[in-house]
Amino acid sequence: MLKSKTFLKKTRAGGVVKIVREHYLRDDIGCGAPACAACDGAHAGPALESQPRDQASSLCPWPHYLLPDTNVLLHQIDVLEDPAIRNVIVLQTVLQEVRNRSAPIYKRIRDVTNNQEKHFYTFTNEHHKETYIEQEQGENANDRNDRAIRVAAKWYNEHLKKMSAENQLQVILITNDKKNKEKAVEEGIPAFTCEEYVKSLTANPELIDRLACLSEETNEIESGKIIFSEHLPLSKLQQGIKSGSYLQGTFRASRENYLEATVWIHGDKEEEKEILIQGLKHLNRAIHEDIVAVELLPKSQWVAPSSVVLHDEGENEDDVERDEERQLALKTAVSEKMLRPTGRVVGIIKRNWRPYCGMLSKSGIKESRRHLFTPADKRIPRIRIETRQASTLEGRRIIVAVDGWPRNSRYPNGHFVKNLGDVGEKETETEVLLLEHDVPHQPFSQAVLSFLPKMPWSITENDMKNREDLRHLCVCSVDPPGCTDIDDALHCRELSNGNLEVGVHIADVSHFIRPGNALDQESARRGTTVYLCEKRIDMVPELLSSNLCSLRSNVDRLAFSCIWEMNHNAEILKTRFTKSVINSKASLTYAEAQMRIDSAAMNDDITTSLRGLNKLAKILKKGRIEKGALTLSSPEVRFHMDSETHDPIDLQTKELRETNSMVEEFMLLANISVAKKIHEEFSEHALLRKHPAPPPSNYEILVKAAKSKNLEIKTDTAKSLADSLDQAECPDFPYLNTLLRILATRCMMQAVYFCSGMDNDFHHYGLASPIYTHFTSPIRRYADIIVHRLLAVAIGADSTYPELTDKHKLSDICKNLNFRHKMAQYAQRASVAFHTQLFFKSKGIVSEEAYILFVRKNAIVVLIPKYGLEGTVFFEEKDKPKPQLTYDDEIPSLRIEGTVFHVFDKVKVKITLDSSNLQHQKIRMALVEPQIPGINIPPEVSDMDLNGSGRKKRKLDK
């Protein structure tokens, strides 16, 4: 190996320091073609196909490999990712340039390269003896790289010719650079632009739409008029930010008004946290979430945020003047006091573009290939895309990526990425909500699946190391019906000394997911399993979640057990943790377990065990509540699905049984015991969960609301809150207590994961526990896997690894987990909302009783207990005369034309589905009782209209 190296010096002079680096050239780098005798398989891993299947290109009908240059890779990654494009040679030169210029695209290209199916090969041309070139005098780095790419392409063609004379394997250079292409053709290398090549692929016409449109020349000809001022270069922006003349912040577009946005200034200064940007020119092509630099305007030009709702409805692209008119209209209605710091965007520091979901608004001209795309998120401007399949894409949800926003264009340019499906289809909508909430939901990659245990799986000698055999115990699991990822099981038995032994057995997921491998990284990224109404997005592959880790009955399963010795007063005498093997005797549902406990006839082992658990759980719960744990309430609904169509046919609020709280009690106990243990062992890097106490101001709304019903809620401690909630009963209004608890839930803070070394407040407010963690659901939460690993190290059952004891890494993990949990929650809510819509779509218009939860200035928020559905009743509508509204903040009440609404008042509302906006269908509620003239619809209309559509109803309103 050594003698094959030639020694060369590569000098890079810059500034003061002269860096001398060695650069070895090799003769053992393979070309990637498997049939090549000269290289003799010197390459491992993914390689090219020996006979590239014909890609049916009309430009080059013979078999060929592709060799793209850097810009093609950077801009046309969507095309390259398409399964139709295979057999591509990625040069090291190209890869390095991509790496320096765009990290996300680098990651994408690496994923593509690792995909065996795609046959991408990375050729290390910079270290190859025959393809390395030195920078010549007067040649800049870019030209040198272009030349390096050409040299490599030429080498490849000659090399492949040597391989076999008869089959005409060729390498085609793909470049969008005209000069580069010309030079390549001169040197005898077949070269095409990306557009030419993709267009020649007659078998895949849909690829053309995925081409990013970068042909700037064509745009310039069409509309030479420059709309926006130029963005300043980064160096100037940095200078400006340093000197204070510009401010750096995150751009947040307004949902209501497309001509308005705010910029959140980064930094600690409290004042001028938010800068208002108004008008198309001042927005200067910034898109929601971009990091921008803004310049403050002089005070004389400051404006107030407009209260007008403005949606960008311009069909034509040349209606900039009209936008300006609208802008003027905004400015006139301003009172002096409302003026806010106003600025304009001078430059973009970092674009935060991602692919956007939305729909196509087809151009009016039939033959036109340019269309506007309207994103689902109203904060994103419309995007111009070029497509030939507009008619097929109409009425579909699609994904579009932004390519750029030239100065002379009213809208950013983008290209079509993916067709998700029909609007309103369940699969499509689910896909959209997963994408919009950033929930990773792609099928697990081959790399991830390769770390799964091989089937058929059985417990081996090796697995039994450090593991206790608990198969003889009478363990059973209690879960909701239809649950396939059972991660906990319980047992309880009497010991010879009269005490009780209680065990909580948790699936030993960390046994299968070893730290650092692809499976682990993917689970860490996903963070949690997301439960949607009819679908589950698994955190770990199904083989683990529903089979090997799931503690199903009558099979041997690996578990992590937490075993207590308790006396009959549920006091813990001894706690023990161990890895174990269990064999669950029964998987019960909550209802089945409840039945067993209640029925006197049953006296088998499982039932006695359940009774023992139930008895202890009651004592534990009492103790917990005495300490001040809160019992809160949130309206939770469950859909009854049609078994065939999976459409929701009924809605029901979730029912709670004694057994639910029995399982919960022991899970809490296990979590607390584990939290204590890992914190004791790893005081600096235990992963814990805390629930901060809410600031007193959060409770104001609850206290005020209760006061209006002559009840007092004390909020100084969790204990007093819990007590006063218990006492807040009203004999003639039994639902009031639940309503108060729902309100109390809204006052709470979010519980979060954190690393014990980075924080000193561990208290869990809601559970009234000084320390808490998550241990009991490792199948669906990544936090639990980390806790399992920590605990395993603490009891000496497993070995540690560096990331586990690095508190910065751990706190990064916590950050991701908190984000994923939040997003999963939002996605779940969005899914419930969508199914509620489907439900009411099929049901038509219904009138239901509801309670007022909040009173707002121009609306009331109501809760319908029957469906657990919350909605807002607006009293101001666009095309109607405004009613007389008087809002009183002190009592929370709203007076409308003589009728007063208080919190908790009972009203009757009509529920309809508003589908006027196809992208945002929503549930609309209107008041039926009490009657206020001019506001609500008379009840008989709603009865008559019971089977009508939402549109019909609004016609009647007029």
Place this chain on the structure above:
Amino acid sequence: MAGLELLSDQGYRIDGRRAGELRKIQARMGVFAQADGSAYIEQGNTKALAVVYGPHEIRGSRSRALPDRALVNCQYSSATFSTGERKRRPHGDRKSCEMGLQLRQTFEAAILTQLHPRSQIDIYVQVLQADGGTYAACVNAATLAVMDAGIPMRDFVCACSAGFVDGTALSDLSHVEEAAGGPQLALALLPASGQIALLEMDSRLHEDHLEQVLEAAAQAARDVHTLLDRVVRQHVQEASILLGD
């Protein structure tokens, strides 16, 4: 701007080597006539010169003399022009003192000091150009110089550094790889017996990986031995031809 990629997916390092490959080594013995022994070594861009005097009588304070073995005195220095930035490096600064001590430990383990009681052996090493692995280059140069001086040793002392990136051990780190800040291990080995004369490590490395890195460093040290052995044999051959004629 992304940092440098120390190890590409294809398994190549920044300078084109694979993980276990050494840089090009060139060495010469007997470069100075006045000294008892001398050697010059190039390991890639790292260049070091070693000069040995002795064994001779104790210089300076006689009280330093050891009754049962020879005193090994090592001095390390590096040239002002050895790094990218030109910098005066005074004698006796912390870094060179430490390096001197390490060299002394290494050679006390390798030289049969008990053969020369109450005497002194001086080893002076100067780094002319530093591009990573200075300690290793110094040890290798000094080994050759000690041999050139004809001082009996147990074995060659061969040294090499190793690092750890993305689950792979890299041997013979260059300056760029050292500067990246990962764990770094320097190993001086007596290759015939496999005994370790010195082992030093910077920054944290999980103990599970230590064995892998250590093995990489040891293998590299054995490779160095093959090369140094070849240099010594060639030198002896040349010398014998000269003497014979």
